[in-house]
Amino acid sequence: LLHGSWAHLLVNSVWLAAFGSPLAVRLGNARFLAFWLVTSLAAVALHHVFHAGEMIPVIGASGAISGMMGAAARFGFGMSAAGRRRSFAGRLLTFREVLASRTVLTFLGVWFAINLVTGLGFAGGPSIAWEAHVGGFLAGFLLIGLFDPLSGASASGNGRF
Template sequence: MSDSTKPPESERQGENRQEQRRREPVFNLPGVVTALIGLCIGVHLVRAFLLTRQEDLLVIVRFAFWPLRYTGGLPLDLYAFVSPFTYAFLHGGVAHLAVNMIWLAAFGSPLANRLGPLRFLGLWAATAFAAVFLHFLLHPYDAVPLVGASGAVSGMMGAAARFAFRIDRSADRPGFHGPVLPLWAVLRSRMTMVFLTVWFVVNLVVGLASGSAGTPEIAWQAHIGGFLVGFFGIGLFDPPRSA
């Protein structure tokens, strides 16, 4: 005698797939995000444990972003052209590195799953460059090096806001879904507007308070440069959607 209460095979398979998704590790990062995090951590470990102080200083001189390099009458060598991108892989300490990598994993993963690795790297490069470009416009004679992935990560936050942080969690690789929202729709999203307000206020307060009482100075204007390009430019990197 057959059991009439037994679910059909297709339903059992669907339940098994859902159970498998629930058992997947929380940090199931896209390969391109894992590679960027690994590169940033690897660079920091090499600087911390394998290089002498003089060698590490040479790395900063060559690969960090120095506004004075372009306005101080110095020759524009190869490092002048690569440092607007390589600075993003250098960090001032473990805390600086950890905060950037956590936010990179959080915002970069759904973005990379939507864009794909090449478009995602293009967005990373564009926002990293935009960050130092705005910093340069505001501080063209600054002799302090700029390091860190904060500008690129801020760009990913700006891009995420154009999707109102909507993530398709039913997909095998959860990513932002739906079209890139027009500005009027973003302005009507309460959650997105709260995020934008808090983000700008925190960056302004922390940035203006930094550099005092022996604390390191935070290039908060660079964060805004990256954020704005991510927010307004994400449509240039978003792959075409089938109708």
């Protein structure tokens, strides 16, 4: 449970519950763990691109949780079949459908704006690894189809997960 502060741990816990729980149910344990690892590695990789050669530790689970948020965008924030709650139900949206969805575009805009403000130092300063957030988010958004057992890539054998 290594995090920068108790507030960091609390915020990550809330987002993990909101985005991680339904994604774990959808993917299953092994795929969810693999997704977590891949988005974490993507988060660290993008952070390294901006901070190569610097001795800046990256702690917390924000990169992987951002990956879960990126994956959520591909589900379009639809309602469950019962209409009671938002869920990761149904098929993944195509990139064309994402670009046509006002809800998803609003989510993407707000998410990236918050990270831009954070990155410019207006809300947390250099102690927040915004680059890791973006790396995890992009990996989750782009790669969720490889992990989703219900997507075409995974079901047709094109994806290993």
